[in-house]
Amino acid sequence: MRSKGDQRDLSGLVLPETGQLVATGKVWEPYRLIDADGAVVIPVAEYFAELQALDASTATVYSYGNDLLRWWRFLHAVDVVWNRAVQVEARDFMRWMRIADKPVRTHWRRREDPAAASRAASPPVGRVNPVTGKAAPGRKYAASTRAHAETVLRAFYDYHRDAGTGPIINPFPLDRSRRAGRPNAHHNPLDPFVKERTGRYRPRTPRRIPKRIPDDVFTALFSGLKYHRDRALLAFWVSTAARAEELLTVPQRYTDPGEQLIGVIRKGSGAFQWLPASPDAFVWLRLYQQEMWRKGAPQGRQEPLWCTLRRPWRPLAYPAAREMLNRAQALLGSNYSLHDLRHTGAYRMAHDPEMPITDVQLILGHASLSTTQLYTTPTSDDVIAGALAHHRRRAEGRTAPPPVPPVSDYNPDSLRVLFGHQP
Incomplete structure (x- = not known):
């Protein structure tokens, strides 16, 4: 070679x-x-x-x-x-x-069924x-x-x-x-951490702004769901801003509709945490549970909260939940991921002026406040909307008046106070 x-x-x-x-x-x-x-x-x-x-x-x-x-x-x-x-x-x-x-690599189902391959054809590589x-x-x-x-x-x-x-x-x-020391050595706790290159061959990764789902698109996406389970899942994901896997592994005993709380095991620390959720999420959850229990789905404190809709009853896995979201997006033509639902919930809480950013940090489970502050930065859609509004104001002549220039002459009384009386 x-x-x-x-x-x-x-x-x-x-x-x-x-x-x-x-x-x-x-x-x-x-x-x-x-x-x-x-x-x-x-x-x-x-x-x-x-x-x-x-x-x-x-x-x-x-x-x-x-x-x-x-x-x-x-x-x-x-x-x-x-x-x-x-x-x-x-x-x-x-x-x-x-x-x-x-x-x-071609999936084995697509190799055996060419029709399925054409139906599941992925979008062109790199297309936005x-x-x-x-x-x-x-x-x-x-x-x-x-x-x-x-x-x-x-x-x-x-x-x-x-x-x-x-x-x-x-x-x-x-x-x-x-080679002389560890990253962020002698770091001042009042200053944010600086990303330092650690490996010689480590590439530079661009800083990405989290992608959120606009409210109108989320409404259209929610209306495209067919089952109460899927509606409950989306409502919980966007209202709690929990990670997809954290919510999918919740047992039935970790729900408290009276207090509007649902308990999750955090991905990083493994700690248990109660998260507040919206009232409509628990409404859809109750409708889903009643429907499943009538079909004979297992119920009990140790049983999984989310399971398949048909026998044999199995816990709902991450790939199945992802396919559920993809099917709902087929009519919209979008390609949002399950993690974008977490970003959407985080943006909604971070842009609420009456909700402290430290509370948002605790709900998201972030170890550093600087990570939570990413959701306070405007997205590209917000910047584009603001720039277009600026151009409309310019076209309509509704620009702000120019600032008044400061007066260049000094007040004689002020000069006498500073330098005293002069003939």
Whole structure:
């Protein structure tokens, strides 16, 4: 694969579909990384155990495992052992992620049913949705994906370097300006935290303003729902600003309609928290429960609050909830995500002048107030609406009068007070 010196020809490099990340269903080992020979990758298994000891969630292990799987496939393609990788391999891997196209995988249902493939055809790559202003996923890896991979692999090699099982020099080095200390060293608590580049090959990620759903679009989206369960879910998501997974895992005992509260387990801290919700959310919840209980759905304090609408009764999973939202958006032609409902609820609370921003921070579960303050910044739609209103006022001649220039002459009495009496 090398042409001259340390230069490697990456133009025709295609990662092989070798190895996989397998879910085991076991608490002690939720995921396993399998190599090209079908064997368990022991260094990754040890790192997964380290993540569990660091109180990382199962979702974190899954996310890290996907990055490690991509790295293992790259090492297999360039014929380098994981503990023999040096900075050249790390550099080439980040170059490949920046330039190469993402692999395209066809779902097995679309391979077996061409009609289903045509019905479920995704929008053209990179096209901006005219309703939401959000672009469809592109052919290249996003900067956030590349940054996440760099962080995961640097932490992986840091662990094996300290354990003595990996190379003594991390292939993913720190940025030269960071080698002397930790990020935000000697930080003044009165000043906001500054994002400092940590890894040398970590890409710059653009700062994104959270996307909210306008009120008229949300009303049209809500009216397109068919079932009481879906209406209750949307009402809870937008009124509590909870994360999608936090609300989907609520059991029936964590609802208090009398106090208009619903209890969730926070994603980051794992703490239990009561969240206030709107009255109409509990109305739709009651209609959904009455309908399901008449059909024989399980009821009890330990049973899940949200389940499938048909037998066999199963807890409603995140992919099913996402497909529910996508079906409701088919007529609108929009591409909002479930997380945009959380952003919408956060914007509504943050722009209420009678609601303190610290209360919004507590409801959203943010550790830093600066994260909550993102919802106080105007969105692109607000800026465009304000600029168009400015142009209308200019066209109608309703501009503000020019300011009165200050008087240039001094008051003689003031001069006598300052300098005394002069002949």
